[in-house]
Amino acid sequence: MTTRTEEEQLADIKDWWQRNGMPLLTGALLALVVVFGWQAWKKYQNNQAQGASIIYQQLLETALNPTGQPDPAKVAELASKLTSEYGGTRYAQYGRLFVAKVAVDSGRLDDAALELKAIVDKPVDATLGELARQRLARVLSAQGKVEEGLKLLEGEAEKAYVATREELRGDLLVQLKRTDDARAAYEKAKAALPEDAALGALQIKLDDLAKGDA
Numbered sequence: 040m041t042t043r044t045e046e047e048q049l050a051d052i053k054d055w056w057q058r059n060g061m062p063l064l065t066g067a068l069l070a071l072v073v074v075f076g077w078q079a080w081k082k083y084q085n086n087q088a089q090g091a092s093i094i095y096q097q098l099l100e101t102a103l104n105p106t107g108q109p110d111p112a113k114v115a116e117l118a119s120k121l122t123s124e125y126g127g128t129r130y131a132q133y134g135r136l137f138v139a140k141v142a143v144d145s146g147r148l149d150d151a152a153l154e155l156k157a158i159v160d161k162p163v164d165a166t167l168g169e170l171a172r173q174r175l176a177r178v179l180s181a182q183g184k185v186e187e188g189l190k191l192l193e194g195e196a197e198k199a200y201v202a203t204r205e206e207l208r209g210d211l212l213v214q215l216k217r218t219d220d221a222r223a224a225y226e227k228a229k230a231a232l233p234e235d236a237a238l239g240a241l242q243i244k245l246d247d248l249a250k251g252d253a
Contacts, residue, residue, distance in 0.1 A: 091130035094121050098134055109141050132158050132167050139174065152178050159191070169200045173207055185214050201231035206241055213244075222248050 098117040101109040114137070121134040135154045142151035155175035162168025176188035189211050196204040209224035225245050229238065 091121060091125035091128040094125070095130040095134055098137055111141060111145065114138055114141050129163050129167065132163055132171075136167075136171065136174070139171075139178075143178065148178055148182050152182070165197060169196065169204070173200075173204060176207060176211065180211050180214060185211050189215075198231075202228045204228075205231065206244075209244065213248075218248055 094117055098114065098121070101113045101117070118134045118138045121128075121131045125131050135158055139151040139154040142148070142154065152175060155171045155178060158167060158171035159175055162171065172191050176191045179185070179188035179191070189208065192204055192208045192211070195201075205224045205228035209221045209228065212218075212221035212224055222245065225241060225248070229241060229245070232238070232241075
């Protein structure tokens with residue numbers, strides 16, 4: 040048997056390294072980049088959420104003044120900062136909801152509709168999307184655009200939102216004097232509620248429709 044010299048073994052190792060070493064090293068480096076890149080991304084996301092939550096808290100605190108009324112200029116400033124710097128976070132859309140409420144309270148329905156539509160067009164999650172959709176439908180109905188509001192409520196809502204959406208549909212249908220359709224919507228809302236739920240205003244609306252038929 041021929042004994043291989045150290046030079047031949049070294050040559051084989053160098054050859055193997057040329058054929059396999061660089062790809063392995065590249066793969067290892069790529070794995071490290073992925074790991075540390077993911078950690079950096081998570082840290083960035085956490086920092087984003089923390090920064091957004093601080094501004095959102097400031098936004099809410101504008102309501103905690105002696106008059107109990109938010110400062111519109113401060114609200115606009117903070118909401119703009121949330122949107123521009125933290126547009127991809129939930130807090131930015133919560134901020135839009137708050138701005139829309141302030142706009143409604145001051146009678147600026149057009150401004151409220153713009154804020155709500157921005158959420159409806161690209162919600163960060165289903166809950167925010169549905170909340171903004173229902174509020175926008177109410178704003179549109181207050182503007183006399185009841186048909187537009189109804190279009191927003193077409194289709195099936197997720198189970199958790201069926202009752203509130205159908206009750207709202209009923210309210211808009213009453214505005215259009217479509218009492219049969221309104222009754223059907225109210226009944227659907229009633230059926231979607233838990234058996235032990237208090238019907239309250241919903242039952243009153245159904246009773247009022249029944250009186251109208253009498």
